Amino acid sequence: MSTITIDEVAPPNAADSQWAVETHGLTKRFKDNVAVDGVELLVPRGCAFGYLGPNGAGKxxxxRVLLGLTHADAGSMSLLGYPVPHHRDQALARIGAIVDEPRFHGHLTGRQNLHILAAAREPAARGRIDASLERVGMIQRADDKVSKYSMGMRQRLGVAACLLGDPQLLILDEPMNGLDPGGMLEMREMITSLVAEGRTVVLSSHLLDEVERTCDAVAIVDRGKVIRQGPIAGLLADSAFDLQIDCSTPDRAGTLLAGTQWGTGVEVGPDGLRVSLAPGTERAVVAEMNRLLVEGGVSVYRLQEVHASLESWFLEVTTRLGAGQ
Ligand SMILES: Nc1ncnc2c1ncn2[C@@H]1O[C@H](COP(=O)(O)OP(=O)(O)OP(=O)(O)O)[C@@H](O)[C@H]1O
Ligand SMILES: [Mg+2]
Known part of the structure; x- marks a missing residue:
């Protein structure tokens, strides 16, 4: 006799969940190697979210654990508000994913490949083939054999395959891998437009620069552990930044500022004056510096905050962690 638990009959009100992905203490070990180490991840709906980390970080x-391709050793997770593995079928019906390189039959055309994939989905999927091909800019090449496709075209066909299910959430493992700068730009624009349609895109990457350009929010992962996460703008606001000062006499300006509390961070270079400021420095400080320079006889043409790129911030964070602080 088979038994049905209450929550199989009545799944949670998943649509109310604000998180596209939610994990708590998620852990996956390969013998002594903890590839995913107590990961607490909160991916808001309707954004492009980067899971960023170096090679081997566990992305x-x-x-694979989220999609049920391998089991977790500990922790819990929900996708689009559906607890998995319990409600995995309901969750996966609303998710499109590319893990590693998308695999297709090379001797068949792009369209034929999508027909095969659509046959394994709900009946409506077949009716989305043309729109999906159109959507990723592949309609003109849809009847060529996949073996003749470039890497960028395969990646785009992979996204078209994801769109067959009209997914609310796309999970893309290293979607920029193997793409040239033009291909990366196309992929970035495609991700942005998918988000503009109200979908959530989670992508993994070791390319800091790409994540910074493509994503709204990020989790930085190092040796299986998420070390920081949140909106990129918010993370950068918490970091140190430089003030670039364009003025008539940088040397005199440098001397004037050297005697102040900001003096240790002053550097005179070919582009003028740069002053390093601590995280959270108030705007009033910038006005005060300006006044000091003007009163000291320096003409100030421009004051510009230069925030660290995500890359330098990432290095800053990992170095700090490496130093055990
Ligand atoms: N099937 C497996 N069996 C044993 N160890 C594995 C297996 N898959 C991954 N690992 C190990 O788990 C760790 C994380 O690997 P993973 O492939 O998740 O990293 P990644 O962040 O995706 O790296 P990359 O940027 O190179 O794709 C690595 O130490 C890897 O060797
Ligand atoms: Mg990987």
């Missing part, structure tokens, strides 16, 4: 393993 693919996390995605």
């Amino acid at each position: 693919t393993t996390l995605i």
Whole structure:
């Protein structure tokens, strides 16, 4: 006799969940190697979210665990508000994913490949083939054999395959891998437009620069552990920044500022004057510096805050962690 639990009959009101992905203490070990280590992840709906980390950090393993391609050793997770593995079928019906490189039959055309994939989905999927091909800019090449496609075209076909299910959430493992700068730009624009349609895109990447350009929010993962996460703008606001000062006499300006509390961070270079400021420095400080320079006889043409790129911030964070602080 088979038994049905209450929550199989009545799944939670998943649509109310504000998180596209939610994990708590998620852990996956390969013998002594903890590839995913107590990961607490909160991915808001309707954004592009980067899971960013160096090679071997555990990005693919996390995605495989989320999709049920391998089991977790500990922790809990929900996708689009559906607890998994319990409600995995309901969750996966609303998710499109590419893990590693998308695999297709090379001797068949792009369209034929999508027909095969659509046959394994709900009946409506077949009716979305043309729109999906159109959507990723592949309609003109849809009847060529996949073996003749470039890497960028395969990646786009992979996204078209994801769109067959009209997913609310796309999970893309290293979507920029193997793409040239033009291909990366196309992929970035495609991700942005998918988000503009109200979908959530989670992508993994070791390319800091790409994540910074493509994503609204990020989790930085190092050796299986998420070390920081949140909106990129918010994370950068918490970091140190430089003030670039364009003025008539940088040397005199440098001397004037050297005697102040900001003096240790002053550097005179070919582009003028740069002053390093601590995280959270108030705007009033900038006005005060300006006044000091003007009163000291320096003409100030421009004051510009230069925030660290995500890359330098990432290095800053990992170095700090490496130093045990
Ligand atoms: N099937 C497996 N068996 C044993 N160890 C594995 C397996 N898959 C991954 N690992 C190990 O888990 C760790 C994380 O690997 P994973 O592939 O998730 O990293 P990644 O962040 O995706 O790296 P990359 O940027 O190179 O794709 C690595 O130490 C890897 O060797
Ligand atoms: Mg990987």
